[in-house]
Amino acid sequence: MMNQELKVKVIKLSGIVNTTNSQELRENITNLLESGAKTVLVDCQDVTFMDSSALGALVLAFKTLRAADTKLVLCSINEQVRILFELTGMDKVFEIFPNQDKFNEVALSKN
Numbered sequence: 367m368m369n370q371e372l373k374v375k376v377i378k379l380s381g382i383v384n385t386t387n388s389q390e391l392r393e394n395i396t397n398l399l400e401s402g403a404k405t406v407l408v409d410c411q412d413v414t415f416m417d418s419s420a421l422g423a424l425v426l427a428f429k430t431l432r433a434a435d436t437k438l439v440l441c442s443i444n445e446q447v448r449i450l451f452e453l454t455g456m457d458k459v460f461e462i463f464p465n466q467d468k469f470n471e472v473a474l475s476k477n
Contacts, residue, residue: 375403380412388423395427411442441469
């Protein structure tokens with residue numbers, strides 16, 4: 367039996383994600399490429415508010431990762447974040463899981 371290592375890195379966001387920290391967010395995500403991650407999971411469970419610049423940072427990171435054949439997925443988004451994603455159509459772009467457990471279930475079932 368082959369042991370396939372899931373190269374998943376988790377980034378936990380918390381509080382308010384906006385213009386002041388969106389650049390740092392994007393850098394943190396794209397830096398994970400160097401670690402050899404094949405999937406980056408952004409856990410938004412503790413996010414209270416996200417604005418459009420944070421969403422833009424996620425989209426830029428998504429494109430950078432996709433170019434390197436790495437997935438960017440999200441989990442545990444609250445109502446405000448969900449509405450932001452729906453209004454911008456980004457809920458169709460990003461794979462969004464209800465929580466980390468659900469993500470792990472799906473990720474494991476794909477191997």
